[in-house]
Amino acid sequence: MMSGHKTVFQTISAAAEALVKDDGYYGNYGGSFIPEILVPAFAEIKEHFAAIKQDEAFWQEYCSLLADYSGRPTPLTYADRLTDYFGRAKIYVKREDLNHTGAHKLNNALGQVLLAKKMGKTRVIAETGAGQHGVATATAAAKLGLTATIYMGREDMERQYSNVFWMKRLGAEVIAVDYGSRTLKDAINEALRDWVSSFETTHYVLGTASGAHPFPAIVSYFQAVIGIEAKEQILRAEGRLPSRVYACVGGGSNALGVFQAFYPHGDVELVGVEAGGEGQGSGRHAARIAYGEGKAGVAQGFKTLFLQNNDGQMKDTYSLAAGLDYVGVSPILADLSERGRVRFTAATDTEVVEALEIIMKTEGLIPALESTHAFAGAFNDITESSGSDIFIINMSGRGDKDIFNVAEGLQDDEWKAFIRRKARQFENAAR
Amino acid sequence: MMNGKHLSGEKPGNSKMRLAERITGSPSGQPIQIMTHQILGYPDFDTNYEMIRLFQESGARFVELQLPFSEPIADGPVFLHANQASLASGTTTKQCLEFAERVVTDFPGLSFLFMTYYNVVIQYGIEEFVKACAAIGIQGLIVPDAYPEESQEFMEACRQNGVEPILIVTPYTSSERLVYLSAVTGGFLYCAARKGVTGTKTSFGKETEAFITRVRSIARTPIAVGFGIQSDQDVRFLEGKCDIAIIGTQILTVLEQEGLSGVKRFLKTIIPA
Numbered sequence: 001m002m003s004g005h006k007t008v009f010q011t012i013s014a015a016a017e018a019l020v021k022d023d024g025y026y027g028n029y030g031g032s033f034i035p036e037i038l039v040p041a042f043a044e045i046k047e048h049f050a051a052i053k054q055d056e057a058f059w060q061e062y063c064s065l066l067a068d069y070s071g072r073p074t075p076l077t078y079a080d081r082l083t084d085y086f087g088r089a090k091i092y093v094k095r096e097d098l099n100h101t102g103a104h105k106l107n108n109a110l111g112q113v114l115l116a117k118k119m120g121k122t123r124v125i126a127e128t129g130a131g132q133h134g135v136a137t138a139t140a141a142a143k144l145g146l147t148a149t150i151y152m153g154r155e156d157m158e159r160q161y162s163n164v165f166w167m168k169r170l171g172a173e174v175i176a177v178d179y180g181s182r183t184l185k186d187a188i189n190e191a192l193r194d195w196v197s198s199f200e201t202t203h204y205v206l207g208t209a210s211g212a213h214p215f216p217a218i219v220s221y222f223q224a225v226i227g228i229e230a231k232e233q234i235l236r237a238e239g240r241l242p243s244r245v246y247a248c249v250g251g252g253s254n255a256l257g258v259f260q261a262f263y264p265h266g267d268v269e270l271v272g273v274e275a276g277g278e279g280q281g282s283g284r285h286a287a288r289i290a291y292g293e294g295k296a297g298v299a300q301g302f303k304t305l306f307l308q309n310n311d312g313q314m315k316d317t318y319s320l321a322a323g324l325d326y327v328g329v330s331p332i333l334a335d336l337s338e339r340g341r342v343r344f345t346a347a348t349d350t351e352v353v354e355a356l357e358i359i360m361k362t363e364g365l366i367p368a369l370e371s372t373h374a375f376a377g378a379f380n381d382i383t384e385s386s387g388s389d390i391f392i393i394n395m396s397g398r399g400d401k402d403i404f405n406v407a408e409g410l411q412d413d414e415w416k417a418f419i420r421r422k423a424r425q426f427e428n429a430a431r
Numbered sequence: 432m433m434n435g436k437h438l439s440g441e442k443p444g445n446s447k448m449r450l451a452e453r454i455t456g457s458p459s460g461q462p463i464q465i466m467t468h469q470i471l472g473y474p475d476f477d478t479n480y481e482m483i484r485l486f487q488e489s490g491a492r493f494v495e496l497q498l499p500f501s502e503p504i505a506d507g508p509v510f511l512h513a514n515q516a517s518l519a520s521g522t523t524t525k526q527c528l529e530f531a532e533r534v535v536t537d538f539p540g541l542s543f544l545f546m547t548y549y550n551v552v553i554q555y556g557i558e559e560f561v562k563a564c565a566a567i568g569i570q571g572l573i574v575p576d577a578y579p580e581e582s583q584e585f586m587e588a589c590r591q592n593g594v595e596p597i598l599i600v601t602p603y604t605s606s607e608r609l610v611y612l613s614a615v616t617g618g619f620l621y622c623a624a625r626k627g628v629t630g631t632k633t634s635f636g637k638e639t640e641a642f643i644t645r646v647r648s649i650a651r652t653p654i655a656v657g658f659g660i661q662s663d664q665d666v667r668f669l670e671g672k673c674d675i676a677i678i679g680t681q682i683l684t685v686l687e688q689e690g691l692s693g694v695k696r697f698l699k700t701i702i703p704a
């Protein structure tokens with residue numbers, strides 16, 4: 001799946017090393033602000049990650065898992081009907097939805113669970129928002145023979161129950177987090193609390209390119225494959241690089257995944273799309289950078305832009321898409337934004353639901369609500385593009401998990417009637 | 432200078448004395464000194480005040496005042512809830528500083544420290560925050576996520592303003608790192624007796640003893656032991672082994688279950704007259 005003359009490790013590290021820093025600092029952001037009890041755990045990961053970074057055999061094993069288990073490479077689909085619909089830039093879609101378990105999250109989960117196994121750990125823990133990272137971790141743990149515990153905010157469990165169901169069926173323990181905003185950040189806190197008492201046997205598979213050093217680096221490495229493939233694929237299809245690459249940004253893992261390989265090419269514009277929720281000024285969104293409301297601070301082990309009040313207390317965030325509903329952002333992206341290398345924009349819930357309908361009807365794709373933000377961001381920009389432009393949109397995951405939310409968002413009466421019928425059946429059976 | 436009872440007549444001016452000088456610092460059979468804990472604004476500032484009055488009356492010597500934070504990752508469920516409830520009722524950093532100023536003046540027999548998370552300090556302004564602490568008479572700062580290697584500005588501000596940055600060590604801290612941490616800590620070294628978050632019980636035994644002995648052989652400051660102290664047996668176990676026993680969650684649990692009078696009874700059992 002990689003270019004033939006280079007080794008797997010050379011290809012991945014060339015993409016990741018362009019951005020990833022050994023000292024864990026990205027301009028003003030990053031670092032490792034951890035309580036003393038976690039120092040040995042972090043020292044252990046740093047040591048093992050430094051070792052596997054050089055270990056060709058590890059990367060071969062990782063890449064065979066991606067190829068033979070997850071189904072990589074994922075295609076880069078030319079969205080001809082969508083392109084016709086707008087009549088401007090040529091639109092290509094990177095199909096991370098076609099990974100096993102339906103999202104880019106499995107790239108990272110397989111890499112980290114493999115790393116955990118090499119470290120001699122028998123158990124993994126993870127946080128999850130949309131549930132995709134939880135499902136990916138539960139899957140990787142099942143495949144590689146480790147036990148898994150997944151922390152998930154109660155609010156997110158309600159929004160993404162189908163993923164809760166799958167995680168449990170995959171053998172993972174799912175623990176509801178019942179405090180704070182009951183979303184992603186609270187699940188991270190709870191996973192950290194588990195980890196401070198379990199690090200001897202347990203690895204924390206952080207799901208996104210955030211958190212204390214070296215997590216942003218590790219996750220970037222394991223997601224770099226997205227952009228490496230996309231670059232090769234677009235060169236093959238078009239003989240040139242795209243004008244823009246769009247990705248949604250929760251913590252930043254799919255965005256960094258697709259951006260890294262394009263980063264050295266200054267004329268490729270990289271665009272991160274955050275969750276605009278109910279819009280700027282509504283106080284109900286997760287647009288830390290696009291709305292200019294994120295302020296530098298330290299929480300959850302690292303320094304980045306957080307949505308916080310003047311006292312440094314984190315604000316509640318909101319998005320229709322549980323996976324984008326995070327209060328901070330990858331320190332690598334915060335820095336790239338400050339340096340003008342990544343442009344940030346946001347898509348509102350309304351724009352996302354509209355975009356989803358267009359994508360489904362014109363292209364026959366069903367992106368996750370998270371991924372639909374990337375599409376909506378591109379659609380918002382498309383009028384200023386021309387036929388000579390090429391857009392790549394990273395479709396980070398598939399939308400099956402969102403059937404309840406989408407049906408509700410679209411006010412689908414037939415679906416509601418079906419749910420009522422189902423509920424009656426279960427009630428009658430229970431009597 | 433054994434405990435707060437004997438000191439209750441001292442002048443507030445004493446609070447300017449460096450923290451280490453206020454700790455007798457000797458494990459040689461002196462009664463162990465007690466550090467208690469309060470999350471400011473929980474359940475409310477009036478109760479905080481009454482609790483601190485009880486601390487002084489029962490002979491506690493040090494009080495850790497925790498400024499609440501929305502993401503207290505080193506705290507267990509009891510403190511987590513208290514942090515969030517305090518914030519939900521509108522507690523601000525400014526209110527906490529004003530309250531601290533009041534109790535430092537009103538309870539001269541006690542030495543006050545702040546515990547909080549780094550972002551609270553950063554958003555106030557690191558230098559300004561430490562200066563404000565010094566002005567009030569706060570003697571030490573416990574900020575578990577101000578990882579010392581990455582928090583030069585904070586450590587420097589503490590040094591410049593005579594407020595002690597209290598660092599934490601754990602049984603998992605390597606001896607090499609222990610040398611470093613004990614060199615940069617101020618006042619005393621905070622020994623977390625086990626891994627995990629605050630709140631759950633620690634079984635004090637041979638391992639704790641070995642840990643304290645190891646710290647003692649390296650530390651140049653007095654040492655305090657905390658995390659999971661729940662009973663007078665725990666305190667008796669530590670007596671003669673370390674200088675300060677830190678009692679946090681258990682006091683809050685007693686307050687929540689038995690009110691102020693329960694706390695008064697509990698303090699009697701753990702602090703020798």
Ligand SMILES: Cc1ncc(COP(=O)(O)O)c(C=O)c1O
Nearest residue numbers: 132208250251252253254323397
């Ligand atoms: C399908 C999908 N895309 C994107 C995200 C956002 O995360 P990140 O920004 O780390 O890629 C998630 C998170 O759960 C997700 O499930």
